Amino acid sequence: xxxxxxxxxxxxxxxxxxxxxxxxxxxxxxxxxxxxxxxxxxxxxxxxxxxxxxxxxxxxxxxxxxxxxxxxxxxxxxxxxxxxxxxxxxxxxxxxxxxxxxxxxxxxxxxxxxxxxxxxxxxxxxxxxxxxxxxxxxxxxxxxxxxxxxxxxxxxxxxxxxxxxxxxxxxxxxxxxxxxxxxxxxxxxxxxxxxxxxxxxxxxxxxxxxxxxxxxxxxxxxxxxxxxxxxxxxxxxxxxxxxxxxxxxxxxxxxxxxxxxxxxxxxxxxxxxxxxxxxxxxxxxxxxxxxxxxxxxxxxxxxxxxxxxxxxxxxxxxxxxxxxxxxxxxxxxxxxxxxxxxxxxxxxxxxxxxxxxxxxxxxxxxxxxxxxxxxxx
Amino acid sequence: xxxxxxxxxxxxxxxxxxxxxxxxxxxxxxxxxxxxxxxxxxxxxxxxxxxxxxxxxxxxxxxxxxxxxxxxxxxxxxxxx
Numbered sequence: 001x002x003x004x005x006x007x008x009x010x011x012x013x014x015x016x017x018x019x020x021x022x023x024x025x026x027x028x029x030x031x032x033x034x035x036x037x038x039x040x041x042x043x044x045x046x047x048x049x050x051x052x053x054x055x056x057x058x059x060x061x062x063x064x065x066x067x068x069x070x071x072x073x074x075x076x077x078x079x080x081x082x083x084x085x086x087x088x089x090x091x092x093x094x095x096x097x098x099x100x101x102x103x104x105x106x107x108x109x110x111x112x113x114x115x116x117x118x119x120x121x122x123x124x125x126x127x128x129x130x131x132x133x134x135x136x137x138x139x140x141x142x143x144x145x146x147x148x149x150x151x152x153x154x155x156x157x158x159x160x161x162x163x164x165x166x167x168x169x170x171x172x173x174x175x176x177x178x179x180x181x182x183x184x185x186x187x188x189x190x191x192x193x194x195x196x197x198x199x200x201x202x203x204x205x206x207x208x209x210x211x212x213x214x215x216x217x218x219x220x221x222x223x224x225x226x227x228x229x230x231x232x233x234x235x236x237x238x239x240x241x242x243x244x245x246x247x248x249x250x251x252x253x254x255x256x257x258x259x260x261x262x263x264x265x266x267x268x269x270x271x272x273x274x275x276x277x278x279x280x281x282x283x284x285x286x287x288x289x290x291x292x293x294x295x296x297x298x299x300x301x302x303x304x305x306x307x308x309x310x311x312x313x314x315x316x317x318x319x320x321x322x323x324x325x326x327x328x329x330x331x332x333x334x335x336x337x338x339x340x341x342x343x344x345x346x347x348x349x350x351x352x353x354x355x356x357x358x359x360x361x362x363x364x365x366x367x368x369x370x371x372x373x374x375x376x377x
Numbered sequence: 378x379x380x381x382x383x384x385x386x387x388x389x390x391x392x393x394x395x396x397x398x399x400x401x402x403x404x405x406x407x408x409x410x411x412x413x414x415x416x417x418x419x420x421x422x423x424x425x426x427x428x429x430x431x432x433x434x435x436x437x438x439x440x441x442x443x444x445x446x447x448x449x450x451x452x453x454x455x456x457x458x
Binding site for chain 1: 414438439440
């Protein structure tokens with residue numbers, strides 16, 4: 001007997017979880033406080049990539065990239081899919097050595113990449129500054145438009161009988177029940193909270209140690225310049241910035257859109273909940289990008305915005321059942337790669353809810369590890 | 378007779394009155410500066426740099442608002458058309 005399911009949150013993770021469980025045959029109801037994709041997902045870049053940050057992150061990104069790839073033929077056009085690959089850009093010889101090691105690491109695990117020297121890098125991306133040492137091209141990475149992905153996943157869920165309730169804020173939830181802010185109490189065989197940063201405050205019985213860290217990020221998008229940029233470009237020291245504890249940092253990360261527009265990132269701020277664009281941080285971010293792409297300053301920026309990444313202290317998401325609270329699962333804490341890892345997350349949740357064999361070892365993402373986070377707080 | 382200058386539009390050499398804007402020169406010749414994402418021809422609306430409807434590539438610089446640029450001899454204009 002399949003459980004009736006309530007998914008709280010219709011970002012990319014909630015949408016993927018809803019689709020997976022609806023396809024599996026569960027009756028699924030999605031509760032979204034605002035509108036689908038209105039949180040971190042709507043502010044995100046949509047880079048589908050594999051990461052070697054840790055074995056656990058590698059396995060989840062690899063599984064998820066394969067699952068996205070399996071949908072490319074059917075969904076590609078609707079997702080504005082670009083098979084542009086990633087180039088990890090090495091500024092100097094030291095970073096080029098990191099690129100070489102990353103490439104070897106990928107090769108051991110069956111993922112193709114290509115080490116680029118100074119000349120090959122310039123040939124691959126003519127607008128890059130002269131003097132950069134090289135880079136690592138990962139041709140299997142791609143780019144999609146996240147709001148379109150949310151829409152397609154939810155449409156898939158609805159085709160399998162799911163209902164989507166937007167504008168329906170949840171007050172709190174527990175094992176097998178959800179209470180709305182209007183007082184309605186809804187029972188369910190399985191409740192999955194995929195509410196990003198709002199997840200901890202929705203839990204009627206707190207999970208001791210559970211902490212999500214909002215990491216604010218700025219993005220800017222240009223007018224259309226078809227052909228100007230060919231790959232998603234990320235500086236090799238990106239993860240240093242992404243996982244550092246500095247209260248504010250910027251890193252070079254730019255993305256070609258199917259429209260010919262260029263999405264420019266990135267910034268990370270750990271000490272603010274201010275939801276507005278900050279000119280000082282935006283300027284630093286653009287200046288960083290211009291050191292890699294000097295002609296960037298000749299392009300016109302159309303729009304700038306910010307979002308908040310739901311991060312965890314150990315840089316891995318929380319995916320799995322809540323210990324001691326039967327019929328309650330969490331799927332949150334994906335930081336800046338929720339789009340990239342949504343389908344793997346959904347596969348893990350599906351296996352856990354239905355008692356099937358998991359597609360990979362779920363232990364590194366398990367909720368019980370938050371107990372140890374108290375010491376770090 | 379006003380003074381004339383030579384404007385190059387998509388490789389065509391056009392004699393246009395000096396002192397007018399590139400947008401005006403394109404309008405006088407019934408030329409389209411740009412097309413929308415959906416392929417529709419667009420034309421200047423505000424004539425004062427606000428609406429961005431008159432953009433073209435001017436001397437190699439994409440998305441230049443042609444209403445903000447005066448014609449001059451040899452200026453190279455590439456439209457989307």
